[in-house]
Amino acid sequence: MTDIAVVQPAIKPGEQPDSEPRGYWRTVGDRLLHDRVTLGVAAVLLVIISLAAFAPWAATHDPLQGSVIRRLKPVGTPGYFLGTDETGRDIWSRLVYGGRLSLVCGITPVLLATMIGGMLGLLAGVGGRLLNTLIMRVVDVFYAFPSVLLAIAICGVIGAGIGNTILSLTVVFIAPIVRVTESLTTQIKTRDFVEAARASAAPLFAIIRHQILPSVLGGILVYATSLVSISIILSAGLSFLGLGVTPPNPEWGLMLNALRQSIFVNPIVAALPGVAIVITSLCFNLLSDGLRSAMDIKLQT
């Protein structure tokens, strides 16, 4: 091989050398910190979560203590600034306490399902045809039932209670997460860079962790956060049927159901638990959006 005469280019003068090299996740973190919307949304979520966590301090009244003489007071009543419900209990205190159960029932099943479903989906994606068929056909069986019916059926079999609600919702959410993860994984694994990683004698686990996971995680997280709001609503439905949280315990879904009858008397108060659900799920959706664009490093912020 003789050399071909070429102008040596490679590095232009004036390029500034960078400081300490960073990894992918550090870059994502930096980008998140520069995203105002995501930061704001995260702050709102933090307020909601800490209000629920510190409910005994945040509440102004006993959430269970009702009174016949001050039923369905409107928003802005002195002492009851968000009004009272149909048995005269303070809405603000009930919302704050209700956030505890609602957030636990909304987030825990999604978290658990994302971990289990994500693992199964990755396995189905990178595994052979047999493993893939096995996992995906079982998932199809779960898909055959409407999610509400499936949750009711599971809860009906194993009994009522918060733990069982979480368990049944987890089972309901595993199937869609497996499907999303599997399709993302099969897309990524045929790409050249995964083949290049295979060619570099790396063990399968390292390829999954360093090459496949960062590429599919964004999609899974976005999908999972969209499930949080569904999870809150489903757990409210289970409570309504007497399979989840039982009255008089405060829970957003239960409150919504109870106040339904008062919608013509005091519509604003009746809508407040719904507003809490909407704000919380909106925050989760916006957070996932921010996370996704931060993970898509090709987009300039």
Add this chain to the structure above:
Amino acid sequence: MTDRALSGGNARDRGGPAQPLLLVRELKKHFPGKGRWLGRREMVQAVDGVSFSLAKGTTLGVVGESGCGKSTTARLLLYLIKPDAGEVIFDGEAVGVPQGLTIRELRVQMQMVFQDSYSSLNPRATIADIVAFGPRTAKHLRRQPARERAERLLEQVGLRPSFFARRYPHELSGGQRQRVNIARALALQPRLLILDEAVSALDKSVEAQILNLLADLRRDLDLTYIFISHDLNVVRHVSDRVVVMYLGRIVEAGSVEDIFRRARHPYTQALLRAMPSMDPDRRTAAPPLIGDPPNPINPPSGCRFRTRCAFAEEVCAQVSPRLDPIDRQHEVACHMMESGAGHSRSHIAAGADG
């Protein structure tokens, strides 16, 4: 930029200089095609009995039209696709057999540079992480030594680490990305590099830079190359030996001189006539070959080139020609080159040869 420590020198040479670094025998891969319902499954004969040997420190060029099995052969050699049949012997050790070289051990010694410089780099990893991935996972190097090695390699392929190490692939140009690909391939200190159309997607000036870089690296690191390309001019420039493939088989193999000056197979001759020339008097307007290669699902019987060959006769349809030596290094798979094969021109060839 010589770095003997990186290359390992000749310390890993097991079989001695006479032992070919790579010996491939009857490599075969038939992919299942679109199966007919309740029928025999059709097989795409992507690679059908490829054999060659590769001497240490040389470059083997592999040429042929698209779809002739060049890239499949490359992937088979690395066991990225499992071959249906055949043997790969790396420096005297059979691969994938008991007591032989494991596929992982093979991959440490044999690396590949892919054609598409962008899709072969993880878009979510920094350049340094991409290059350090192999050493970290396959050689279990810790973060810091792996990073140092990555930076040394980037330096070696002409990318300043202080500027490029923390960049992402989409921030680089095509030529820079291909340099990263080369650095990644070198990260495990391989002895054999498969370059699968490694410069085909680059424009001419960048292509020349990369070719010079490859030449430097081969010299400095005692590398052996398999250079796959459809660009005959480039293959002629870089190769010591050349094999010509057609529809999953080798039709002619020989030194660069054998192939480019004394081509014997009608297909090779046609390829050479199709080569663009810088000399205006030697430019050809008429296409030397008409039509597309036949479908590899149902390749022609006998000689696979017979459907497009000007000299095809009865015997070509019946008997598959063997890849036989006509000279010390020059092998051709054509009935015309084989005396007594039954082709009307075979005596002429045999006479001219002797």
